[in-house]
Amino acid sequence: MQEKAEVKELIVISGKGGTGKTSVLGAFASLAENKVLCDADVDAADLYLILEPDIKERQDFQEGHKAVIDKDKCTECGICRELCRFHAISPEYEVDPIDCEGCGVCVYFCPADAIEFPLKTCGELFISDTRCGPMVHARLGIAEDNSGKLVTLTRQKAREQAKNKGLNLILTDGPPGLACPVIASITGADGVLIVTEPTLSGHHDMDRVVELARHFEIPASVCINKYDLNRNMTETIEAYARDEGLPIAGRIPFDPSFTAAMVQKQTIVEYDTSCSAAQAVRGIWEKLDSSL
Amino acid sequence: MIISIASGKGGTGKTTIATNLAVALAPEVKLLDCDVEEPNGHIFIQPRITHTEEVGLKVPQVDLSKCTLCGRCQEICQFKAIVVVGKSVLTFPELCHSCGGCIEVCPEDAVTEVDRAMGVFERGTRDGLQFAYGHLYVGQVMAVPLIERVRAEGESDTRTIIDAPPGTSCPVISSVKGTDFVILVTEPTPFGLNDLKLAVGMVKILNIPHGIVINRSDLGDDKVKEYAHQEGIPILMEIPFSRQIAEAYSRGKLLVEEVPDWKEKFMQLYERIVDYAGKS
Numbered sequence: 103m104q105e106k107a108e109v110k111e112l113i114v115i116s117g118k119g120g121t122g123k124t125s126v127l128g129a130f131a132s133l134a135e136n137k138v139l140c141d142a143d144v145d146a147a148d149l150y151l152i153l154e155p156d157i158k159e160r161q162d163f164q165e166g167h168k169a170v171i172d173k174d175k176c177t178e179c180g181i182c183r184e185l186c187r188f189h190a191i192s193p194e195y196e197v198d199p200i201d202c203e204g205c206g207v208c209v210y211f212c213p214a215d216a217i218e219f220p221l222k223t224c225g226e227l228f229i230s231d232t233r234c235g236p237m238v239h240a241r242l243g244i245a246e247d248n249s250g251k252l253v254t255l256t257r258q259k260a261r262e263q264a265k266n267k268g269l270n271l272i273l274t275d276g277p278p279g280l281a282c283p284v285i286a287s288i289t290g291a292d293g294v295l296i297v298t299e300p301t302l303s304g305h306h307d308m309d310r311v312v313e314l315a316r317h318f319e320i321p322a323s324v325c326i327n328k329y330d331l332n333r334n335m336t337e338t339i340e341a342y343a344r345d346e347g348l349p350i351a352g353r354i355p356f357d358p359s360f361t362a363a364m365v366q367k368q369t370i371v372e373y374d375t376s377c378s379a380a381q382a383v384r385g386i387w388e389k390l391d392s393s394l
Numbered sequence: 395m396i397i398s399i400a401s402g403k404g405g406t407g408k409t410t411i412a413t414n415l416a417v418a419l420a421p422e423v424k425l426l427d428c429d430v431e432e433p434n435g436h437i438f439i440q441p442r443i444t445h446t447e448e449v450g451l452k453v454p455q456v457d458l459s460k461c462t463l464c465g466r467c468q469e470i471c472q473f474k475a476i477v478v479v480g481k482s483v484l485t486f487p488e489l490c491h492s493c494g495g496c497i498e499v500c501p502e503d504a505v506t507e508v509d510r511a512m513g514v515f516e517r518g519t520r521d522g523l524q525f526a527y528g529h530l531y532v533g534q535v536m537a538v539p540l541i542e543r544v545r546a547e548g549e550s551d552t553r554t555i556i557d558a559p560p561g562t563s564c565p566v567i568s569s570v571k572g573t574d575f576v577i578l579v580t581e582p583t584p585f586g587l588n589d590l591k592l593a594v595g596m597v598k599i600l601n602i603p604h605g606i607v608i609n610r611s612d613l614g615d616d617k618v619k620e621y622a623h624q625e626g627i628p629i630l631m632e633i634p635f636s637r638q639i640a641e642a643y644s645r646g647k648l649l650v651e652e653v654p655d656w657k658e659k660f661m662q663l664y665e666r667i668v669d670y671a672g673k674s
Binding site: 204205207242285303331332 | 405431470473491499530536559583613644646
């Protein structure tokens with residue numbers, strides 16, 4: 103029987119964007135030891151703005167194909183336009199690279215063999231050093247797809263780093279939302295921390311990621327950021343979490359120090375270790391650390 | 395005119411802008427919430443739902459009595475969603491992109507399509523304002539086909555506001571593509587600026603006129619404004635941080651109805667967009 107992997111991975115997600123995932127994860131980066139940092143929000147990666155990574159290795163992320171019509175060979179028979187369900191081929195027989203799904207149906211059926219199908223580069227992956235430890239991060243090209251696969255690759259590389267360097271923890275910053283990139287960022291993780299805010303939207307979106315974590319059988323806990331902007335809503339959300347059997351990791355007050363820290367390229371703990379928000383995040387980290 | 399609202403970074407205030415702009419322009423306006431992963435517009439609009447439909451994605455079904463196990467379906471599928479295993483053909487509906495390749499290529503007509511439910515589309519009204527949105531079922535990987543269902547409600551001869559999901563990849567592109575103007579909502583922080591630049595890159599690729607709304611405009615630094623000036627992108631509106639606004643938002647209330655002067659400000663925002671887009 104295989105032993106359970108020694109490296110533990112914690113992902114911070116939220117459903118709703120802008121609840122403070124990256125600021126909270128950045129603070130954990132200052133507090134945790136023996137860890138690899140991983141930014142799985144490949145669509146709008148921000149953790150690097152605080153941790154200023156020194157890039158040691160970079161690689162192209164190649165995934166999927168795009169159709170390209172060779173005008174010299176094309177007889178304009180119209181078969182490709184008829185078969186393309188994504189309406190990606192214009193009456194002038196140009197393929198719109200944004201609409202092209204990379205399904206290859208036009209390539210297969212072109213009687214003149216006029217459609218090429220090159221592999222595309224849709225992003226970049228980086229392995230870096232930071233003042234808080236090694237970090238794996240990525241950048242999806244603008245308007246590219248396959249973000250879920252890049253998330254998976256980024257997490258794999260983070261795990262390799264952890265194993266190679268003898269580190270036993272991966273802290274991963276997840277993307278907002280509920281579908282492809284989020285699913286790719288939580289599958290197989292040891293725990294998720296859901297960062298929410300005391301608003302009806304925050305509550306609604308959290309309910310959906312709670313269900314998602316349950317669907318993939320990943321233990322989840324909840325923390326409420328900016329809890330004092332609406333204390334009644336904070337209590338409602340915590341009551342909901344208790345009913346769902348989710349541990350409440352803690353509350354973080356609304357604190358402009360988060361923004362000030364970000365402007366200084368510092369984590370909240372580095373910026374002002376004694377401020378109320380830094381204290382709150384420290385308490386949350388201690389709870390999570392002992393439960394992992 | 396169709397106006398879409400995007401941001402790169404999440405939580406900057408897209409839904410605040412979309413819902414308040416729509417209510418300021420009501421009743422002659424449509425509001426489409428294309429963030430089907432985490433839709434929030436309905437919380438503020440509280441529409442009376444008049445139409446509900448389940449949205450499905452076409453996925454293959456193989457009739458093994460006709461199938462000769464030739465393997466062409468497996469060969470054409472770029473997404474590994476149909477595989478010949480022993481004397482059977484397995485399909486993986488969650489990987490299928492509904493391109494129809496397997497159906498087209500099958501020499502025995504053994505592959506047909508069935509609908510696989512992915513979410514729900516709803517349409518409703520609020521004092522004449524028309525509202526539509528979708529919510530993706532939990533565990534579904536692909537959001538775009540449901541977004542396209544919501545997006546299809548937009549008409550260029552009706553004033554239409556589209557609330558897009560965060561990011562710059564496929565779900566955002568399918569929400570924003572073909573609209574007449576994009577409002578990019580940001581906040582004046584390093585994260586806000588970084589993700590704004592990505593969003594500007596996206597609207598430039600799509601070649602759509604655009605402008606910026608700065609939310610919580612007094613928390614942070616001046617770098618977003620400096621960037622906007624350098625790039626020649628108009629700043630359409632600024633919303634300062636206020637506990638009153640944050641509190642109204644937290645309860646699902648609209649700025650234009652709760653805080654004096656904001657209805658007028660959203661009307662002015664619309665007029666500015668009409669000027670920049672050159673149509674109404």
